Amino acid sequence: MxxxxxxxxxxxxxxxxxxxxxxxxxxxxxxxxxxxxxxxxxxxxxxxxxxxxxxxxxxxxxxxxxxxxxxxxxxxxxxxxxxxxxxxxxAVEAASMPALRRRIAGERLARDDWHAVVRDIAQARYSKIELAAFIVAATGYELDREEVLYLTEAMIAAGRRLDWQRHVRGGPVVDKHCIGGIPGNRTSMLVVPIVAAHGMLCPKTSSRAITSPAGTADTMEVLADVELPLARLEQIVRDTNGCLAWGGSADLSPADDILISVERPLGIDSPGQMVASILSKKIAAGSTHLVLDIPVGPTAKVRSMQAALRLRKLFEYVADRLGLVLDVVISDGLQPVGRGIGPVLEARDVMAVLRNDPAAPSDLREKALRLAGRVIEFDADVRGGGGWRIARDILESGRALAKMEAIIDAQGRRAPPALGGLTHEVRAERAGRVLAIDNLQLARIARLAGAPQVAGAGVDLLRKVGDAVEPGAPLYRLYAQYPADLAFALARAELASGYVLGDMAAPCAA
Structure with missing residues (x-):
């Protein structure tokens, strides 16, 4: 030897x-x-x-x-x-390492530099230490809009790219995406079956949670397989008009999945990388038209309307140059959407809306209908403003539920895991009205309870902004699988529940 x-x-x-x-x-x-x-x-x-x-x-x-x-x-x-x-x-040093060092020093990189860096990342030539240095450098010295464009192009070029035009005959291939940061905001799992039932192609690929208690892929995985080989994903979309899959298993923008593995523990989600991550995945998945949801609120990712408008312009600049039709919706991010925070709880809310359950969260239903309506209006035969009515009719008729069941069966139906067996209710210390709910704090508490790694862990909201409460009334219920997780979540909740209570006459957060 x-x-x-x-x-x-x-x-x-x-x-x-x-x-x-x-x-x-x-x-x-x-x-x-x-x-x-x-x-x-x-x-x-x-x-x-x-x-x-x-x-x-x-x-x-x-x-x-x-x-x-x-x-x-x-x-x-x-x-x-x-x-x-x-x-x-x-090992021979990655060819792009000099470019990385220049970016760490604050220099602007050219298009060829970005392609070299992303190519080396996708081919696993960077260690986690080097990846962390790249992410911090791209955050500390914010990317200009051309650099964001180059990064997006490079991320698309490093992976596979789907082409659905032979199936849609020149029509739009649509998608909807949210930048994240709002717990429970599982509108994509409602938009996809509504839009697919309308007859539009909607190949939805999503990332797993980065800093949240659940992403669309984590929540859909409660109901069906999401790690789908590319050939199977294509067949599912051909058969059902849609899918709800994890993009990593299809090798779409693979450098993004590697970067996410470092962004998650760092808790970093910078604007430039966010734009490149989202748009590269959508374009690689073959989408030609995208509705993008940017929630704004004091504890959302985007805190002000001014910041939302800046981010919208950056998304629009990159999308326009890459030939993607983009409709940006700036939405209310004052509090979580729906009641559940965590994969099983969020899947429960989604299915309640699809089943037209009277007890389903009305805010989740209405937001999903608004976004689905905007997507449907990409259809050349639908007049502007008519999409919401079509989306509502599809939902109320049961066609959206039937389409979701078909997508679940096509992807591979799973028996939903049980909710965590350990529970605790966090209660109001005084009487009053709920003035605000801290998205970040509730997300932290749900993650400490075990979500998303433990699908049945999380937080079930029992009160929303505007609700009146009496002393000792339950605000939310914690679910955990392990005693240590429950103890961690309770310790965080005791420091700050995430709820702001005020006098009955006090105005709610705005």
Whole structure:
């Protein structure tokens, strides 16, 4: 055996979108090459190769002295058999690293620089440390609008791109998206079946939650499979006119999914990266027309109308240059939409609206109808202003529910998991009226309860803005699966419930 040829061992560690290699400290390769922990290495098996970050271990139960361990991500990406011989060598620096260093120093990057950076990210040539540096650099020195355009173009070019024109014969391929930040705002799961029932093609791909207790993909996964191979996703859309899938499994804008894996723990969602992330996914999915929801409120992602208008202009600039027809809706982000916060609770609200349940959250229903109406108005045969009525008729007739059931069956129906078995009600300390609800605080509490990793965890709102409460009245109910999660959520709720109560005559937040 050559000094650098080592049998590969699959190490059952989930490193979440990062290739990690493991070598024992006494391995001759470590000594010969002078490897240190966090060195970047290239692993080759036959014609395949990957770049990885090296972890040096001292326990032979992880890897033996003359073995090369690979994390789950690295093993899957390399595609080698367990026990195959692999060569490990120092990695050559990613070609785009000089451009990254210039961006860290505050320099503006050209189109070719952005394409090089994103290409290296998509091909897993950046470590998590380097990705974090990229994200912070792009946030600390805000991207100008041309850089956002170049980043969006590069993210589209790095992955697959769907083309639905042979199915729509020149008609629009539509989608709806929200920038996020408002708990419970699961309007996409209502818009898609309404629009698809109208006969429009709506291939909805979504990311998983970044900093929220649930994303559309997390919530849809309660009801159906969302990790769909590209061929299956295309067939589902052809058969049903729509889908509600996770974009990562279809390899659409793959660099975005890698960046999200770092943005999530950092809690960063900068305007430039937000625009590039959303528009690259929509264009890669083949959408030609998009309704974009920007909620505005004191605890939303966008806090003022002025900031919303700036963001709208940036979205419109990039969309226009990439040939995407965009309709931006600036909406009320003063409080959560619906009642549930967390995958199972939000799926419950969605299905209640689709079933025309009288107890379904009226705010979720009305917002979804407004947005679905705007999407339907992309239909050349629908007059402006007529979309809302068509959307309402589709919902009330049961056609939207039938379409949703068809999409669920096509994607692969799942039995919804149970709500967390541990509960606690957070109660009002005084009488009064609910003046405001803090979106950020309620999202934190729901995440501490376990959402979205625990689908049945979260917060069920029992009072909304404007409601009168008596002392001791329940404001919301916590659901958790594990005692530690419930304790964390309760500790946060005791610091601040997220509810602002005032006198009955006091005005609500505006």
């Amino acid at each position: 050559d000094q650098q040829d080592l049998p590969i061992r699959r190490v059952a560690i989930d490193t979440w979108r990062e290739n990690v290699a493991y070598l024992h400290r006494e391995c001759p390769v470590v000594r010969a090459a002078g490897f240190q922990a966090l060195s970047k290495v290239t692993v080759r098996v036959g014609d395949g190769q990957i770049n990885a970050v090296l972890n040096v271990v001292d326990d032979e139960q992880v890897v033996r002295v003359c073995e090369l361990g690979l994390s789950e991500d690295a093993f899957a990406r390399l595609g080698a058999a367990d026990g195959a011989l692999g060569a490990v060598a120092p």
